[in-house]
Amino acid sequence: MKTISEARGTLVTTLADDWGSDIATLKGVPWGKVMMWVFLVSDTFIFTCFLVGYMSVRMSTIEPWPNPSEVFALHAFGVSVPLLLIAIMTFILISSSGTMAMAVNMGYQRRKKAATNLILVTALLGAMFVGMQAFEWSKLILDEGVRPWTNPFGAPQFGAVFFMVTGFHGLHVSAGVIYLLTIAFRIRRGKYDESDFEIVEISGLYWHFVDLVWVFIFALFYLW
């Protein structure tokens, strides 16, 4: 048992020791996975705050809320298809969730090559999603004149909510792409060869969470 003065000498070591001492309340769950879950729960609170804020402004405004299915309609094949780009983005994100789930599976089978490739496909789909979002933003900002404080369609809060919610989600996807590329690179370098490749499951949790948040944004912001 160390005294406090002894512990002070090695401050950083004690911090690492205390937090890393593996007091297994959550049995059979790797430490990193617990940390990822705790982070995701806190992130849930952040996104809920955004969505509740959105609910509040939308419920309390007395100007009509812009109709998302018209605002986000896209002209294709000579007709205006409602929410076309958003639907494509949704399917891309679901596809990426599927490839990520397969990567986790391959990782646990120790099929490194397959896992790495599936992670790279996931990251590519994520990058496509961000690219489409950038296109959507530029269309709304430059062509339609949507601003956080005004827009030509109706209630001015629409712009603030749109940029805040989709921007924060897009930031998560971008961070996820970088995270996945890092993990893929490190798997290829053999950094996890000693382990059971639970790192793929941990990074997968983050990626599925990003998809999960999109489910709520799609339903509550775009469809409602």
Add this chain to the structure above:
Amino acid sequence: MTKETGQRHPIRIYLVVWGLLFLVSALSYSTDFLDRGFWRWTLILLFMVLKAGFIVAVFMHMRWERLALMSVVLVPPVLLMVLVGLMTIESDYTRSMRIEHFETAIPGEAMPVVEREIRNRRPD
């Protein structure tokens, strides 16, 4: 970590859920062609919960985790419903005040008109 850790499941279940997610997403998208009303909102919420459930339960492996981890992850978000309830009351009040004092209320399609709003509206 030891050999027992980690979620190992047959690939089949992932493929089935993947397919289901595509199907539910398509159904979810199709709600956009319904009029804004009870059925549209019910179906949006139904498909949203279904999709979220599939992702959390299977892709994030929650259904195979022990109750200790399930409760750490799933209980706090449920408490957020209290915040949703409080903010519903608050924004309802804000709206009724705006109608009372600014009057220019346009019967928007955004939200169903609440009873209090009608009650608070000044007689023409």
